[in-house]
Amino acid sequence: MNELLKYRRVVLLVDRLATPFLAKTAISMLRYRPDDIAAVLDTEQAGTTAEVLFGVGGKIPVVATLRDVDADALFIGIAPPGGMLPEHFRPFVEQALSVGIDVVSGLHDFLSNDPALTLLAKTHSAKILDVRKNPFRQTATGGDIAPDCLRVHSVGQDCSVGKMVATLEIQRELCRRGEDASFLATGQTGIMVSGKGLPIDCMVADFVNGAAERLVTESQDHEILLIEGQGSISHPSFSAVTVGLLHGCAPDGLVFCYEMGRKFVKGLDNIPLLPIGQMMDAYERTASLRHPCRIIGIAINSRNASAEEATEERDRVGKEFGLPACDVYRDGASALADAVVALKRELKS
Known part of the structure; x- marks a missing residue:
């Protein structure tokens, strides 16, 4: 997947779906690969900037058509429920391929399986890269994980609460301090950002644990591994991938992620979220x-x-559970990086 990092003039396609809920792939690309982004494509918001549209990305322009920008790749910038390509996105994909621009998609709807699109790509010497498409077929063995390679895994009260962001920010803070820490991507956005990883949420069920184990065993030359989480252990739709990750990567420590104010399960507004204390206990028991x-x-x-509300929440939760707590955007990831270093020292001693 390192091929994904070769693109230096990326257009992020979010047309008419530029919300934090749907466009989290685009938002993360703008945050973590801003120098590689040439433009955001949204016909309704053209003329503004990424900063105005998403609160990140600075002066990167929002355009209405690929003709307005010199691009080497069109990235599908959304992660919609079900992972299908919106019908109104197709003309943009066709336009890109017809002028030799590669298309990168993290959808479950594999564009490379579409005969018309693959013909367009072949005719105009373009590529279609489906980030989630993979040939991985291996069960976990339960062995070969080095005991001196510290593994920290992010888990959540629900989906889309910031597990990838927390993991990336902790890894960056550890590297800033000189620690040998590596981020392991397990989802489409993490793979697009880092250029490598395995799409855990697109594995045959029997191979989820094996894929998580493979990620670890192939990266354990690093002293610390920060493994991106997926789904939630209590989500009626996505709990299987969460448990598979927990057992496949065999973490030493967990970082629990949640969103203030969220009351119901993502996508299932009739199901209340479980209390965070109950969720934390379930994660520890299941992982162990x-x-x-x-x-x-x-x-x-x-x-x-608000900033005041966030500070009150941080102090309350930290006191209640006796753990370091922070919002990595507002506070930085220092407190959580400290916790990782402390765990590393404890286990070594």
């Missing part, structure tokens, strides 16, 4: 069935709260 593990910190997503 495979390998001794505990929660070492809490990452709070306070995007819909």
